[in-house]
Amino acid sequence: MNRKKVSIFGGTGFIGSLLTAALSHHGYRITVFSRDRNVQNSASCLPGVEYVNECKLEDEALIREHLQGSEFVINMIGTLDNKRRRATKAHVAFPKRIFEIADELGVKKMIHFSALGAKAGSSSTFLSTKGEGDKELLDLAQNRQMKLAIVAPSLVVGYEDAFTYHVARWVRTMPILLLPMAKAEIQPVFVNDVVDATVKLLETDHEQTVFELAGTERYTLKEIAKKIASEITPRKRTIIGFPNGLASFIALFWGFMPRFPYSRNLIKASKTPSVTDRQDFEVLGITPASYESVRQYEMPTTVLDKYYYDRLNARRPVKS
Template sequence: MTKLVTIFGGSGFVGRYIARRLAKDGWRIRVACRTPNEAMFVRTYGAVGQVEPVFCNIRDDDSVRAVTKGANAVVNCVGVLAESGKNTFKAVQAEAPGRIARIASEEGVAQMLHISAIGADAEADSDYARTKATGEAAVLEYMPNAVILRPSIVFGPEDDFFNRFAGMSRMGPVLPVVGADTKFQPVFVDDVAAAVVASLGDSSARGVYELGGPDVATFRELMQTMLTVVQRNRIVANIPFFVARAMAAGFGLAKTLSLGLFTPPLTTDQVRNLAVDNVVADDARGFADLGLTPRSMVSVLPDYLWRFRPSGQYAEIKNSAKNLK
């Protein structure tokens, strides 16, 4: 009989790639999300009826239990980069993983995989990093054999990182960044999905794996790589942390005064995160332990950032024409 997996957040950026990979691997899939009507696209990932979006509120026990019953495995990839309304770091990243793990244990689910993040640390200055660590601990309390994947910054066609800064590069000669010297190890979203499939297919896999791509680079170097891909000459200007903190505080005040209608482009917690390197630890298990080799940025970025080039899809044709002159 085909095994059933419930993917919490399966219609999100990372979740949809996990759903697609698991569908190809033969799993039946419940994509648990807040708005199933907006997640109908996941049905195309498998045969008729193989992938189904279902409603779930991860803050509610009964809702989580309803989509967990009968599952052989659960995958949690819900997370937030900034708090909004009831979706706080505490609710989404600390309490929800524990709730899912507890109910999965009570329902006899055999496997659990939890997507966390590099930098999860109970002693961190950042609320984001601390709640990630709290969520990991809660998962292991109820599902001690669970697999926890900690990716560095995740990139891919739908990302909010390279797409965001590539869009900003259209606006002027200067590209501002916070933490230009902070190091990252970007990982391709489909490689993270491959790690999920490999983990669920290996009965010996358990514990924490840190996932980073083959490239370690500073924020400034990442932006320079992106600018090369989009064929734009821009000055990458570092915003000092004390200035960034003041800016974030101002944005936070604007959000409060607007009763939440204003979405801050930068938060105080994000500034704290940007002060800490985000790379795989030397002694951490990773892709190699799962039998996988991650792809490089330069092999992927041109596939989706071409639209930010001055000539868009015609850039390569124009470059070829110049060579003929």
């Protein structure tokens, strides 16, 4: 059987690992490019999955070699780095170059992951460079054979998502939670729905190019924290919004730490509502799950021992 090949950049993270597994189950051959060494996750041992380890953005010859024969390419690379030069490289220069190389090699379609609210000129380095990258790709696609689809999700949640884990950890350990970005508006979308949408975009063509993917309900971060608190502990938890200015000042000194839960860039991004009135899931024939329907069963909030975070990083089963 001649199986179609998909190449994925940034495919070792939360969404990428699940997408790789789903594509393997659908019979695709997958090549995952990673800048890390000896990547091991839940998709590593699946049939038809190949990892190209220690592949940096500058390794164009290596990228060309392993991109050969691909019908599709998916770019999921993203960074919350505060340095505009590094963010521009990751979100603008690299996606543009990958598009050009893939088009030269005869790839049929590129799916590029952006973010809901991405816009050039945003105060957030993340959102502004993502917006610049989207515009560069849209301009390129007008004059090239290869088709383009841009996926712009709101906050993606599901089993193993770091956002829910951090909120749950704070709520469990602190009787009074000072919550940064408490007023941030989000429209949580279930990771399985994002994966299904991506597979649909590979298998079908649409006139539409940009797909804004969001769940069915809108919340503030504080509202979600209250929901998590009511589930994981019978003890009363007081949740108070922490001023973004003060949180940003703290992140200036501590935000570089590996497990620090937020950054100055993330605080700036939270000022832009991650919501949409569009119904792009319907365009793809998908009914998105509500946050309420998946929260109790898919969110990692029930067991939080001292090794929990390490198990998530290693993609190992969590004890129940």
